[in-house]
Amino acid sequence: MKWESIGLEPSLAVDGNGVYILNEGNFQYGNASLSYYDPATKTVENEVFYRANGMKLGDVAQSMTIHNNAGWIVVNNSHVVFKIDLKTFREIGRIEGFTSPRYIHFVNDSKAYVTQIWDNRIAIVNPERYEITGYIEIPGMKQSTASTEQMLQVGDYVYCVCWSHQRQVIKIDTGSDAVVESIEVGAQPQSMAVDCNGCLWVLTDGGYKGSPSGYEQPKLNKIDLSLFEVVKTFEFPITDSPSELTVSSDGKCLYWLNKDVWKMSVTDEKLPSTPFIRNIGTIFYGLSLDSFRNEIYVADAIDYQQQGMVYRYSSQGDMIDSFYVGIIPGFIVANN
Numbered sequence: 001m002k003w004e005s006i007g008l009e010p011s012l013a014v015d016g017n018g019v020y021i022l023n024e025g026n027f028q029y030g031n032a033s034l035s036y037y038d039p040a041t042k043t044v045e046n047e048v049f050y051r052a053n054g055m056k057l058g059d060v061a062q063s064m065t066i067h068n069n070a071g072w073i074v075v076n077n078s079h080v081v082f083k084i085d086l087k088t089f090r091e092i093g094r095i096e097g098f099t100s101p102r103y104i105h106f107v108n109d110s111k112a113y114v115t116q117i118w119d120n121r122i123a124i125v126n127p128e129r130y131e132i133t134g135y136i137e138i139p140g141m142k143q144s145t146a147s148t149e150q151m152l153q154v155g156d157y158v159y160c161v162c163w164s165h166q167r168q169v170i171k172i173d174t175g176s177d178a179v180v181e182s183i184e185v186g187a188q189p190q191s192m193a194v195d196c197n198g199c200l201w202v203l204t205d206g207g208y209k210g211s212p213s214g215y216e217q218p219k220l221n222k223i224d225l226s227l228f229e230v231v232k233t234f235e236f237p238i239t240d241s242p243s244e245l246t247v248s249s250d251g252k253c254l255y256w257l258n259k260d261v262w263k264m265s266v267t268d269e270k271l272p273s274t275p276f277i278r279n280i281g282t283i284f285y286g287l288s289l290d291s292f293r294n295e296i297y298v299a300d301a302i303d304y305q306q307q308g309m310v311y312r313y314s315s316q317g318d319m320i321d322s323f324y325v326g327i328i329p330g331f332i333v334a335n336n
Helices: 048-053
Strands: 019-023 033-038 043-045 061-067 070-075 080-085 091-096 101-108 111-116 121-126 131-137 151-154 157-161 168-173 178-184 189-194 200-204 219-224 229-235 243-247 253-258 260-265 284-290 295-300 307-313 319-327 329-334
Touching: 019 061, 019 319, 033 048, 033 061, 033 307, 033 319, 043 319, 048 080, 048 091, 061 101, 061 329, 070 101, 080 101, 101 151, 111 157, 131 178, 151 189, 157 189, 168 189, 200 243, 243 284, 253 284, 260 284, 295 329, 307 329, 319 329
Parallel strands: 189 243, 284 329
Antiparallel strands: 019 033, 019 329, 033 043, 061 070, 070 080, 080 091, 101 111, 111 121, 121 131, 151 157, 157 168, 168 178, 189 200, 200 219, 219 229, 243 253, 253 260, 284 295, 295 307, 307 319
């Protein structure tokens, strides 16, 4: 089949050394999309997956991982993970059969983990054959309230936050593909990062009133991985809703969203009192650090209905550029 015969754009191609923005779209509307931004020319291309493949990305684009010069896009409510060419945006392959996938993490070229919501198992996949090969069952987790989310690997272990209705971080042995330890950190651990000292920082959002996991003050926890114990905890006001914890490329500073963008040294003894980048009156929804260019990207959902925006900042917090993308931009990843 010729690409032109189904309305595709054979000329749509980039060098791949830019920023990829996943736009969630509205739940059950199937209007998720992928945008691409070139920092050198300050130009943006929207709906690049649709334009390259002649089909929509799907229902709720959750996350994207770059591995071996390819992009892996997890589309939550469409139960699929796409592999795409980073320069042409065309689909190379897909993995299907998930309950509700959230994130993909590559253990090596032939094995990856895919976390899920509403399923008490993490899927083990062979990305070379595009198939699910097994599962990691989470001890003590009920399927009706199950959730596994973001993953990070340190040495032979993958650490995973369990978010919706959950309270723990789990530790997975990549050799046995089994959970070997877990630790409670507070209601709904949402995101995490590893600092320059090898400590794991975990941000909880505190849950909500009536949640099975509880409703409490959000927390920022510091975990000593050698002990797998919480060694320091910072508490936010119960009305706050922090999210999107990330770390600078040198591992010395933490960043997160809480209406504004906040920045804190990993050696600080208290939470900052002044935002690093102030909110402009809309909804800061996604946050990403471009370690290649030492810049910051903030996604703005605006009203969850119209096209969202992305703001590009210098490492000092000065705005460099802003541009429109798709509906509910939530996940941003840079490549170089």
